[in-house]
Amino acid sequence: MDHSLLNGLRAIVGPDSLVTEPTARFAYESDGQMLERQMPDVVVLPRDTAEAAACMKLLHQANVPLVPRGAGTGLTGGATPVEGGALVGTARMRDVLEIDTRDRLARVQAGVVNVELTRCCAEHGLFYAPDPSSQAVCTIGGNVANNSGGPHCLKYGATTRHVLGLVVVTAEGEVLDLSSPDPDPDGYDLVGLFVGSEGMFGLATEITIRLCVEPPVVETLLAIFPTLDACCDSVSEIIASRLEPSAIEVMDKLTIEAVEASVFAAGYPKDAEAVCLLEFEGGEAEVAATVDDVLPILERHGRLEVRRARDSKERARLWAGRKGAFGAMGRIAPDLYVADAVAPRTRLREIVGIATEICAERGLLLSNVFHAGDGNLHPNISYDRRNRDEVEKVLEAGELIMRACLERGGSLTGEHGVGLEKREQMHNLFNAQDLEVMARVRCALDPALRMNPGKMIPLRRRMETRAGGLPRREESSA
Protein backbone atom coordinates (compact mmCIF):
# COMPACT_ATOMS: atom_id res chain seq x y z
CA MET A 1 0.00 0.00 0.00
CA ASP A 2 1.14 3.49 -0.84
CA HIS A 3 3.45 4.95 1.86
CA SER A 4 2.00 8.43 1.80
CA LEU A 5 -1.48 6.95 2.36
CA LEU A 6 -0.21 4.89 5.30
CA ASN A 7 1.50 7.97 6.74
CA GLY A 8 -1.71 9.94 6.35
CA LEU A 9 -3.72 7.27 8.17
CA ARG A 10 -1.06 7.02 10.89
CA ALA A 11 -1.19 10.76 11.43
CA ILE A 12 -4.94 10.49 12.08
CA VAL A 13 -5.17 7.44 14.37
CA GLY A 14 -1.62 7.22 15.75
CA PRO A 15 0.87 4.38 15.25
CA ASP A 16 -0.85 2.05 17.75
CA SER A 17 -4.07 2.04 15.78
CA LEU A 18 -2.64 1.23 12.37
CA VAL A 19 -1.91 -2.45 11.77
CA THR A 20 0.54 -3.02 8.93
CA GLU A 21 2.65 -6.02 10.02
CA PRO A 22 1.62 -9.16 8.11
CA THR A 23 1.63 -11.29 11.29
CA ALA A 24 -0.86 -8.91 12.90
CA ARG A 25 -2.99 -8.46 9.77
CA PHE A 26 -3.29 -12.23 9.57
CA ALA A 27 -5.89 -12.09 12.38
CA TYR A 28 -8.21 -10.15 10.08
CA GLU A 29 -8.18 -12.44 7.05
CA SER A 30 -11.67 -13.84 7.68
CA ASP A 31 -14.59 -13.80 10.07
CA GLY A 32 -16.05 -16.97 11.67
CA GLN A 33 -16.61 -18.49 8.23
CA MET A 34 -13.10 -19.38 7.26
CA LEU A 35 -13.62 -20.96 3.87
CA GLU A 36 -12.57 -17.84 2.01
CA ARG A 37 -9.67 -15.81 3.38
CA GLN A 38 -7.77 -12.74 2.31
CA MET A 39 -5.51 -10.48 4.35
CA PRO A 40 -6.32 -6.76 4.29
CA ASP A 41 -3.47 -4.49 3.14
CA VAL A 42 -3.91 -2.40 6.26
CA VAL A 43 -6.14 -2.34 9.35
CA VAL A 44 -7.24 1.01 10.80
CA LEU A 45 -8.75 1.26 14.27
CA PRO A 46 -10.25 4.75 14.70
CA ARG A 47 -11.47 5.87 18.13
CA ASP A 48 -14.44 7.95 17.11
CA THR A 49 -16.53 9.32 14.25
CA ALA A 50 -14.10 12.15 13.44
CA GLU A 51 -11.12 9.80 13.12
CA ALA A 52 -13.15 7.30 11.09
CA ALA A 53 -14.35 10.05 8.73
CA ALA A 54 -10.85 11.45 8.23
CA CYS A 55 -9.45 7.95 7.48
CA MET A 56 -12.29 7.09 5.12
CA LYS A 57 -11.83 10.38 3.24
CA LEU A 58 -8.18 9.51 2.60
CA LEU A 59 -9.09 5.97 1.52
CA HIS A 60 -11.72 7.42 -0.80
CA GLN A 61 -9.20 9.79 -2.40
CA ALA A 62 -6.87 6.83 -2.95
CA ASN A 63 -9.75 4.68 -4.28
CA VAL A 64 -9.01 1.86 -1.81
CA PRO A 65 -11.66 -0.80 -1.05
CA LEU A 66 -12.84 -0.69 2.53
CA VAL A 67 -14.39 -3.29 4.83
CA PRO A 68 -15.99 -2.47 8.21
CA ARG A 69 -15.33 -4.97 10.97
CA GLY A 70 -16.69 -5.40 14.47
CA ALA A 71 -15.60 -8.49 16.42
CA GLY A 72 -15.38 -10.75 13.35
CA THR A 73 -17.91 -13.28 14.69
CA GLY A 74 -19.98 -13.18 11.49
CA LEU A 75 -20.63 -16.57 9.91
CA THR A 76 -20.99 -15.69 6.22
CA GLY A 77 -17.64 -14.08 5.37
CA GLY A 78 -19.21 -10.61 5.68
CA ALA A 79 -16.09 -9.00 7.19
CA THR A 80 -13.62 -10.87 4.99
CA PRO A 81 -11.69 -8.36 2.84
CA VAL A 82 -11.91 -10.39 -0.38
CA GLU A 83 -10.42 -7.56 -2.45
CA GLY A 84 -7.77 -6.63 0.12
CA GLY A 85 -7.65 -2.88 0.76
CA ALA A 86 -8.36 -1.38 4.16
CA LEU A 87 -10.23 -2.93 7.00
CA VAL A 88 -11.76 -0.36 9.36
CA GLY A 89 -12.33 -1.97 12.73
CA THR A 90 -14.42 -0.65 15.62
CA ALA A 91 -12.43 -2.39 18.37
CA ARG A 92 -11.40 1.00 19.84
CA MET A 93 -14.89 2.49 19.68
CA ARG A 94 -16.16 0.90 22.87
CA ASP A 95 -17.73 3.70 24.87
CA VAL A 96 -21.30 3.67 26.11
CA LEU A 97 -21.92 7.36 25.48
CA GLU A 98 -25.25 7.78 27.23
CA ILE A 99 -27.90 5.79 29.06
CA ASP A 100 -31.14 7.73 29.21
CA THR A 101 -33.32 5.89 31.72
CA ARG A 102 -36.24 8.31 31.29
CA ASP A 103 -36.53 7.91 27.52
CA ARG A 104 -35.28 4.31 27.81
CA LEU A 105 -32.57 4.54 25.24
CA ALA A 106 -28.80 4.26 25.02
CA ARG A 107 -26.27 5.85 22.71
CA VAL A 108 -23.19 3.73 22.13
CA GLN A 109 -20.13 3.61 19.95
CA ALA A 110 -20.34 0.87 17.33
CA GLY A 111 -17.67 -1.33 18.90
CA VAL A 112 -19.51 -1.79 22.21
CA VAL A 113 -19.93 -5.50 22.90
CA ASN A 114 -23.57 -6.57 23.01
CA VAL A 115 -23.59 -8.02 26.53
CA GLU A 116 -21.65 -5.05 27.95
CA LEU A 117 -24.56 -2.79 27.12
CA THR A 118 -27.02 -4.95 29.03
CA ARG A 119 -24.56 -5.03 31.96
CA CYS A 120 -24.41 -1.24 31.94
CA CYS A 121 -28.21 -0.92 32.06
CA ALA A 122 -28.89 -3.70 34.58
CA GLU A 123 -28.80 -1.40 37.61
CA HIS A 124 -31.67 0.59 36.06
CA GLY A 125 -33.85 -2.50 35.50
CA LEU A 126 -33.32 -2.16 31.74
CA PHE A 127 -31.73 -4.38 29.10
CA TYR A 128 -30.89 -4.56 25.41
CA ALA A 129 -33.12 -7.29 23.98
CA PRO A 130 -31.45 -8.76 20.84
CA ASP A 131 -29.18 -11.42 22.31
CA PRO A 132 -27.19 -13.34 19.67
CA SER A 133 -25.52 -16.43 21.11
CA SER A 134 -22.25 -14.61 20.37
CA GLN A 135 -23.32 -11.69 22.56
CA ALA A 136 -20.30 -11.98 24.87
CA VAL A 137 -18.09 -10.97 21.92
CA CYS A 138 -20.04 -9.46 19.01
CA THR A 139 -20.49 -5.70 18.67
CA ILE A 140 -23.60 -3.57 18.38
CA GLY A 141 -22.25 -2.25 15.04
CA GLY A 142 -21.98 -5.80 13.69
CA ASN A 143 -25.48 -6.55 15.01
CA VAL A 144 -26.84 -3.51 13.17
CA ALA A 145 -25.06 -4.39 9.92
CA ASN A 146 -26.40 -7.97 9.99
CA ASN A 147 -29.78 -7.19 11.61
CA SER A 148 -28.87 -9.88 14.08
CA GLY A 149 -31.30 -12.02 16.01
CA GLY A 150 -31.05 -14.18 19.09
CA PRO A 151 -33.12 -16.51 21.26
CA HIS A 152 -35.25 -13.74 22.76
CA CYS A 153 -35.97 -12.07 19.41
CA LEU A 154 -39.02 -14.34 19.24
CA LYS A 155 -40.64 -11.94 21.70
CA TYR A 156 -38.70 -8.72 21.18
CA GLY A 157 -37.87 -8.78 17.45
CA ALA A 158 -34.48 -8.62 15.74
CA THR A 159 -32.06 -5.67 15.85
CA THR A 160 -33.98 -3.49 13.39
CA ARG A 161 -36.82 -3.18 15.92
CA HIS A 162 -34.42 -1.63 18.43
CA VAL A 163 -32.35 0.88 16.44
CA LEU A 164 -33.56 4.46 16.86
CA GLY A 165 -30.69 6.38 15.33
CA LEU A 166 -27.31 6.07 13.68
CA VAL A 167 -24.27 8.13 12.93
CA VAL A 168 -22.78 6.79 9.71
CA VAL A 169 -19.58 7.59 7.82
CA THR A 170 -20.13 7.13 4.10
CA ALA A 171 -17.67 5.62 1.64
CA GLU A 172 -16.56 9.16 0.76
CA GLY A 173 -15.88 10.01 4.39
CA GLU A 174 -18.97 12.19 4.90
CA VAL A 175 -20.73 12.01 8.28
CA LEU A 176 -24.51 11.43 8.27
CA ASP A 177 -26.43 11.80 11.49
CA LEU A 178 -29.56 9.71 11.03
CA SER A 179 -30.73 10.19 14.61
CA SER A 180 -33.93 12.03 15.39
CA PRO A 181 -35.75 12.78 18.63
CA ASP A 182 -39.00 12.12 16.76
CA PRO A 183 -40.10 8.47 17.09
CA ASP A 184 -41.68 8.73 13.62
CA PRO A 185 -39.20 10.90 11.72
CA ASP A 186 -40.08 12.59 8.44
CA GLY A 187 -38.50 11.56 5.16
CA TYR A 188 -37.22 8.16 4.12
CA ASP A 189 -36.48 5.61 6.82
CA LEU A 190 -32.72 5.68 6.26
CA VAL A 191 -32.05 4.01 9.60
CA GLY A 192 -34.22 1.09 8.50
CA LEU A 193 -32.39 1.02 5.18
CA PHE A 194 -28.99 0.90 6.86
CA VAL A 195 -29.85 -1.91 9.30
CA GLY A 196 -28.97 -5.18 7.58
CA SER A 197 -26.84 -3.51 4.88
CA GLU A 198 -23.86 -5.72 5.80
CA GLY A 199 -21.24 -2.98 5.79
CA MET A 200 -21.99 -1.96 2.20
CA PHE A 201 -23.66 1.40 2.86
CA GLY A 202 -21.10 2.93 5.22
CA LEU A 203 -19.55 2.53 8.64
CA ALA A 204 -21.87 2.98 11.63
CA THR A 205 -19.93 4.77 14.35
CA GLU A 206 -22.65 5.65 16.88
CA ILE A 207 -25.93 3.87 17.49
CA THR A 208 -28.96 4.93 19.50
CA ILE A 209 -30.96 1.98 20.70
CA ARG A 210 -34.16 1.24 22.52
CA LEU A 211 -33.85 -0.34 25.96
CA CYS A 212 -36.44 -2.77 27.31
CA VAL A 213 -37.76 -3.07 30.85
CA GLU A 214 -36.79 -6.20 32.74
CA PRO A 215 -39.90 -8.36 33.14
CA PRO A 216 -41.17 -8.95 36.69
CA VAL A 217 -41.30 -12.74 36.28
CA VAL A 218 -39.16 -15.09 34.19
CA GLU A 219 -39.81 -18.83 33.99
CA THR A 220 -37.46 -21.20 32.16
CA LEU A 221 -38.32 -24.78 31.24
CA LEU A 222 -36.22 -27.57 29.75
CA ALA A 223 -38.41 -30.15 27.99
CA ILE A 224 -36.74 -33.45 27.20
CA PHE A 225 -37.89 -35.47 24.18
CA PRO A 226 -37.40 -39.03 22.92
CA THR A 227 -37.13 -37.82 19.29
CA LEU A 228 -36.18 -34.62 17.48
CA ASP A 229 -39.38 -34.91 15.41
CA ALA A 230 -41.56 -34.85 18.53
CA CYS A 231 -39.64 -31.85 19.81
CA CYS A 232 -40.15 -29.96 16.51
CA ASP A 233 -43.84 -30.84 16.41
CA SER A 234 -44.41 -29.53 19.90
CA VAL A 235 -42.85 -26.19 18.86
CA SER A 236 -45.08 -26.04 15.76
CA GLU A 237 -48.14 -26.61 17.94
CA ILE A 238 -47.12 -24.01 20.54
CA ILE A 239 -46.79 -21.40 17.79
CA ALA A 240 -50.02 -22.45 16.09
CA SER A 241 -51.83 -22.22 19.44
CA ARG A 242 -50.93 -18.51 19.55
CA LEU A 243 -49.00 -18.91 22.76
CA GLU A 244 -46.11 -16.52 23.19
CA PRO A 245 -43.07 -17.76 25.05
CA SER A 246 -40.22 -15.24 24.80
CA ALA A 247 -37.79 -17.91 23.53
CA ILE A 248 -38.07 -21.45 22.15
CA GLU A 249 -34.74 -23.10 21.35
CA VAL A 250 -34.10 -26.69 20.24
CA MET A 251 -30.95 -28.80 20.49
CA ASP A 252 -30.44 -32.32 19.19
CA LYS A 253 -28.53 -35.25 20.66
CA LEU A 254 -25.16 -34.55 19.07
CA THR A 255 -25.28 -30.95 20.28
CA ILE A 256 -26.31 -32.00 23.78
CA GLU A 257 -23.41 -34.47 23.95
CA ALA A 258 -20.93 -31.84 22.76
CA VAL A 259 -22.22 -29.24 25.23
CA GLU A 260 -22.18 -31.66 28.15
CA ALA A 261 -18.59 -32.65 27.41
CA SER A 262 -17.52 -28.98 27.30
CA VAL A 263 -17.02 -26.10 29.71
CA PHE A 264 -20.59 -25.04 28.88
CA ALA A 265 -22.09 -28.22 30.45
CA ALA A 266 -25.59 -27.24 31.56
CA GLY A 267 -26.92 -30.48 33.00
CA TYR A 268 -28.82 -31.46 29.83
CA PRO A 269 -29.65 -35.20 29.88
CA LYS A 270 -27.00 -36.92 27.75
CA ASP A 271 -29.32 -39.73 26.69
CA ALA A 272 -32.05 -37.41 25.33
CA GLU A 273 -32.59 -37.24 21.57
CA ALA A 274 -33.60 -33.60 21.80
CA VAL A 275 -34.30 -30.84 24.30
CA CYS A 276 -36.40 -27.72 24.02
CA LEU A 277 -35.50 -24.67 26.10
CA LEU A 278 -38.51 -22.44 26.66
CA GLU A 279 -38.65 -19.12 28.42
CA PHE A 280 -41.69 -17.11 29.51
CA GLU A 281 -41.65 -13.49 30.65
CA GLY A 282 -44.24 -11.07 31.95
CA GLY A 283 -46.51 -10.59 34.94
CA GLU A 284 -46.96 -13.50 37.35
CA ALA A 285 -50.48 -14.44 36.20
CA GLU A 286 -49.62 -14.12 32.51
CA VAL A 287 -46.53 -16.33 32.82
CA ALA A 288 -48.36 -18.93 34.90
CA ALA A 289 -51.23 -19.07 32.39
CA THR A 290 -48.93 -19.47 29.38
CA VAL A 291 -46.91 -22.20 31.09
CA ASP A 292 -50.17 -23.97 31.98
CA ASP A 293 -51.18 -23.92 28.32
CA VAL A 294 -47.79 -25.08 27.04
CA LEU A 295 -47.31 -28.04 29.39
CA PRO A 296 -50.14 -30.18 27.90
CA ILE A 297 -48.76 -29.55 24.39
CA LEU A 298 -45.35 -30.85 25.44
CA GLU A 299 -47.07 -33.82 27.04
CA ARG A 300 -49.15 -34.60 23.94
CA HIS A 301 -45.93 -34.81 21.93
CA GLY A 302 -44.45 -37.34 24.34
CA ARG A 303 -42.02 -35.25 26.37
CA LEU A 304 -40.14 -37.46 28.80
CA GLU A 305 -39.65 -34.83 31.44
CA VAL A 306 -39.96 -31.09 31.99
CA ARG A 307 -37.50 -29.37 34.30
CA ARG A 308 -38.00 -25.89 35.71
CA ALA A 309 -35.11 -23.58 36.54
CA ARG A 310 -35.49 -22.89 40.26
CA ASP A 311 -33.57 -19.63 40.32
CA SER A 312 -31.59 -17.22 38.16
CA LYS A 313 -28.43 -19.28 38.64
CA GLU A 314 -30.05 -22.39 37.15
CA ARG A 315 -31.56 -20.32 34.37
CA ALA A 316 -28.17 -18.84 33.50
CA ARG A 317 -26.68 -22.35 33.41
CA LEU A 318 -29.32 -23.63 31.00
CA TRP A 319 -28.69 -20.65 28.71
CA ALA A 320 -24.90 -20.95 28.94
CA GLY A 321 -25.23 -24.44 27.42
CA ARG A 322 -27.36 -23.17 24.56
CA LYS A 323 -25.22 -20.12 23.87
CA GLY A 324 -22.01 -22.14 24.04
CA ALA A 325 -23.31 -24.83 21.68
CA PHE A 326 -21.49 -23.70 18.50
CA GLY A 327 -18.23 -23.44 20.42
CA ALA A 328 -18.74 -26.86 22.01
CA MET A 329 -19.05 -28.40 18.54
CA GLY A 330 -15.34 -27.69 18.15
CA ARG A 331 -14.83 -30.91 20.14
CA ILE A 332 -16.25 -32.93 17.24
CA ALA A 333 -14.35 -31.61 14.22
CA PRO A 334 -11.98 -28.71 13.47
CA ASP A 335 -14.63 -26.77 11.53
CA LEU A 336 -18.34 -26.14 11.75
CA TYR A 337 -20.50 -24.94 8.87
CA VAL A 338 -23.42 -23.11 10.46
CA ALA A 339 -26.26 -22.97 7.97
CA ASP A 340 -28.76 -20.22 8.67
CA ALA A 341 -32.04 -21.38 7.21
CA VAL A 342 -35.62 -20.20 7.61
CA ALA A 343 -38.70 -22.36 7.24
CA PRO A 344 -42.36 -21.90 8.09
CA ARG A 345 -42.80 -23.01 11.68
CA THR A 346 -45.39 -25.58 10.63
CA ARG A 347 -42.64 -27.38 8.67
CA LEU A 348 -39.78 -27.64 11.15
CA ARG A 349 -39.84 -31.43 11.33
CA GLU A 350 -39.90 -31.68 7.51
CA ILE A 351 -36.90 -29.42 6.96
CA VAL A 352 -34.88 -31.05 9.71
CA GLY A 353 -35.66 -34.41 8.05
CA ILE A 354 -34.56 -33.15 4.63
CA ALA A 355 -31.32 -31.73 6.04
CA THR A 356 -30.66 -35.06 7.75
CA GLU A 357 -31.14 -36.92 4.45
CA ILE A 358 -29.00 -34.50 2.45
CA CYS A 359 -26.12 -34.84 4.91
CA ALA A 360 -26.48 -38.63 5.32
CA GLU A 361 -26.30 -39.10 1.53
CA ARG A 362 -22.96 -37.29 1.53
CA GLY A 363 -21.57 -38.92 4.66
CA LEU A 364 -21.59 -35.58 6.52
CA LEU A 365 -22.05 -35.19 10.25
CA LEU A 366 -25.08 -32.99 11.01
CA SER A 367 -26.18 -31.48 14.30
CA ASN A 368 -29.04 -29.10 14.98
CA VAL A 369 -29.33 -26.21 17.39
CA PHE A 370 -31.83 -23.54 16.49
CA HIS A 371 -34.19 -20.71 17.24
CA ALA A 372 -37.19 -22.98 16.69
CA GLY A 373 -39.83 -20.47 17.74
CA ASP A 374 -38.73 -18.16 14.90
CA GLY A 375 -38.48 -20.98 12.34
CA ASN A 376 -34.78 -20.09 12.13
CA LEU A 377 -32.91 -23.36 11.75
CA HIS A 378 -29.19 -23.95 12.11
CA PRO A 379 -28.34 -27.28 10.52
CA ASN A 380 -24.65 -27.46 11.48
CA ILE A 381 -22.23 -29.62 9.55
CA SER A 382 -18.98 -30.66 11.25
CA TYR A 383 -16.06 -30.92 8.83
CA ASP A 384 -12.37 -30.40 8.26
CA ARG A 385 -11.57 -27.58 5.87
CA ARG A 386 -8.23 -29.18 4.95
CA ASN A 387 -10.24 -31.89 3.19
CA ARG A 388 -11.25 -30.23 -0.13
CA ASP A 389 -13.54 -33.08 -1.05
CA GLU A 390 -15.43 -32.72 2.21
CA VAL A 391 -15.62 -28.94 1.80
CA GLU A 392 -17.27 -29.38 -1.62
CA LYS A 393 -19.84 -31.73 -0.09
CA VAL A 394 -20.53 -29.33 2.77
CA LEU A 395 -21.13 -26.41 0.40
CA GLU A 396 -23.36 -28.52 -1.82
CA ALA A 397 -25.34 -29.75 1.20
CA GLY A 398 -25.67 -26.18 2.50
CA GLU A 399 -27.10 -24.97 -0.80
CA LEU A 400 -29.50 -27.91 -1.11
CA ILE A 401 -30.83 -27.30 2.41
CA MET A 402 -31.36 -23.67 1.53
CA ARG A 403 -33.18 -24.59 -1.69
CA ALA A 404 -35.45 -26.94 0.28
CA CYS A 405 -36.33 -24.08 2.62
CA LEU A 406 -37.06 -21.70 -0.26
CA GLU A 407 -39.26 -24.29 -1.98
CA ARG A 408 -41.31 -24.54 1.20
CA GLY A 409 -41.84 -20.83 1.68
CA GLY A 410 -38.75 -20.13 3.75
CA SER A 411 -35.92 -17.68 3.22
CA LEU A 412 -32.17 -17.54 2.59
CA THR A 413 -31.04 -16.18 5.92
CA GLY A 414 -32.65 -15.79 9.30
CA GLU A 415 -30.03 -13.64 10.98
CA HIS A 416 -26.47 -14.20 9.74
CA GLY A 417 -26.82 -12.23 6.54
CA VAL A 418 -25.81 -13.05 2.97
CA GLY A 419 -22.15 -12.04 2.95
CA LEU A 420 -20.01 -14.16 0.68
CA GLU A 421 -21.62 -17.45 1.57
CA LYS A 422 -25.02 -16.88 0.04
CA ARG A 423 -24.19 -14.23 -2.55
CA GLU A 424 -24.78 -16.47 -5.57
CA GLN A 425 -27.85 -18.05 -3.95
CA MET A 426 -29.55 -14.64 -4.07
CA HIS A 427 -30.60 -15.65 -7.61
CA ASN A 428 -32.66 -18.46 -6.07
CA LEU A 429 -34.77 -16.02 -4.07
CA PHE A 430 -34.81 -12.77 -6.02
CA ASN A 431 -35.60 -12.08 -9.66
CA ALA A 432 -33.64 -9.75 -11.94
CA GLN A 433 -35.76 -6.72 -11.03
CA ASP A 434 -35.35 -7.29 -7.30
CA LEU A 435 -31.58 -7.54 -7.64
CA GLU A 436 -31.48 -4.50 -9.87
CA VAL A 437 -33.23 -2.39 -7.25
CA MET A 438 -30.78 -3.60 -4.61
CA ALA A 439 -27.84 -2.74 -6.88
CA ARG A 440 -29.30 0.73 -7.52
CA VAL A 441 -29.76 1.46 -3.81
CA ARG A 442 -26.21 0.36 -3.20
CA CYS A 443 -24.92 2.61 -6.01
CA ALA A 444 -26.77 5.59 -4.57
CA LEU A 445 -24.89 5.20 -1.29
CA ASP A 446 -21.57 4.01 -2.65
CA PRO A 447 -21.23 4.94 -6.36
CA ALA A 448 -17.65 3.62 -6.61
CA LEU A 449 -18.69 0.26 -5.04
CA ARG A 450 -15.76 0.39 -2.61
CA MET A 451 -17.65 -0.43 0.62
CA ASN A 452 -17.29 -4.10 1.44
CA PRO A 453 -16.99 -5.23 -2.19
CA GLY A 454 -17.81 -8.79 -3.19
CA LYS A 455 -20.70 -9.28 -0.77
CA MET A 456 -24.41 -9.90 -1.11
CA ILE A 457 -24.92 -8.74 -4.74
CA PRO A 458 -24.34 -11.74 -7.03
CA LEU A 459 -21.19 -11.59 -9.13
CA ARG A 460 -22.95 -11.32 -12.51
CA ARG A 461 -24.99 -8.37 -11.32
CA ARG A 462 -21.88 -6.73 -9.86
CA MET A 463 -19.89 -7.01 -13.08
CA GLU A 464 -22.75 -5.49 -15.06
CA THR A 465 -22.95 -2.65 -12.57
CA ARG A 466 -19.22 -1.96 -12.71
CA ALA A 467 -19.03 -2.00 -16.49
CA GLY A 468 -20.93 0.94 -17.88
CA GLY A 469 -23.25 1.58 -14.96
CA LEU A 470 -26.57 -0.04 -14.23
CA PRO A 471 -28.40 -1.86 -17.00
CA ARG A 472 -31.82 -0.65 -18.05
CA ARG A 473 -34.62 -2.83 -16.78
CA GLU A 474 -35.25 -4.60 -20.10
CA GLU A 475 -31.51 -5.35 -20.49
CA SER A 476 -31.21 -6.81 -17.03
CA SER A 477 -30.34 -10.49 -16.96
CA ALA A 478 -29.23 -11.15 -13.37
Ligand SMILES: Cc1cc2nc3c(=O)[nH]c(=O)nc-3n(C[C@H](O)[C@H](O)[C@H](O)COP(=O)(O)OP(=O)(O)OC[C@H]3O[C@@H](n4cnc5c(N)ncnc54)[C@H](O)[C@@H]3O)c2cc1C
Ligand atom coordinates in the same frame (compact mmCIF):
# COMPACT_ATOMS: atom_id res chain seq x y z
C1 LIG B 1 -20.78 -18.77 18.38
C2 LIG B 1 -21.59 -17.84 17.53
C3 LIG B 1 -22.94 -17.68 17.79
C4 LIG B 1 -23.71 -16.81 17.00
N1 LIG B 1 -25.03 -16.65 17.30
C5 LIG B 1 -25.76 -15.76 16.60
C6 LIG B 1 -27.14 -15.54 16.93
O1 LIG B 1 -27.71 -16.15 17.84
N2 LIG B 1 -27.81 -14.65 16.18
C7 LIG B 1 -27.22 -13.95 15.16
O2 LIG B 1 -27.89 -13.15 14.53
N3 LIG B 1 -25.94 -14.14 14.84
C8 LIG B 1 -25.18 -15.01 15.53
N4 LIG B 1 -23.87 -15.20 15.21
C9 LIG B 1 -23.28 -14.44 14.08
C10 LIG B 1 -22.59 -13.10 14.49
O3 LIG B 1 -22.17 -13.14 15.82
C11 LIG B 1 -23.50 -11.90 14.25
O4 LIG B 1 -23.73 -11.75 12.87
C12 LIG B 1 -22.94 -10.58 14.82
O5 LIG B 1 -23.89 -9.56 14.73
C13 LIG B 1 -21.66 -10.10 14.14
O6 LIG B 1 -21.13 -9.07 14.91
P1 LIG B 1 -19.57 -8.72 14.83
O7 LIG B 1 -19.32 -7.52 15.69
O8 LIG B 1 -18.74 -9.88 15.11
O9 LIG B 1 -19.47 -8.28 13.30
P2 LIG B 1 -18.44 -8.74 12.17
O10 LIG B 1 -18.42 -10.19 12.01
O11 LIG B 1 -17.13 -8.06 12.41
O12 LIG B 1 -19.12 -8.07 10.89
C14 LIG B 1 -20.35 -8.54 10.42
C15 LIG B 1 -20.80 -7.66 9.24
O13 LIG B 1 -21.09 -6.35 9.70
C16 LIG B 1 -20.27 -5.38 9.06
N5 LIG B 1 -19.96 -4.40 10.13
C17 LIG B 1 -19.39 -4.64 11.33
N6 LIG B 1 -19.36 -3.51 12.05
C18 LIG B 1 -19.91 -2.55 11.29
C19 LIG B 1 -20.15 -1.15 11.47
N7 LIG B 1 -19.81 -0.51 12.60
N8 LIG B 1 -20.74 -0.46 10.48
C20 LIG B 1 -21.11 -1.07 9.31
N9 LIG B 1 -20.90 -2.38 9.08
C21 LIG B 1 -20.31 -3.10 10.06
C22 LIG B 1 -19.10 -6.15 8.50
O14 LIG B 1 -18.55 -5.53 7.35
C23 LIG B 1 -19.74 -7.48 8.16
O15 LIG B 1 -20.38 -7.41 6.92
C24 LIG B 1 -23.09 -16.08 15.95
C25 LIG B 1 -21.73 -16.25 15.70
C26 LIG B 1 -20.98 -17.11 16.47
C27 LIG B 1 -19.51 -17.26 16.18
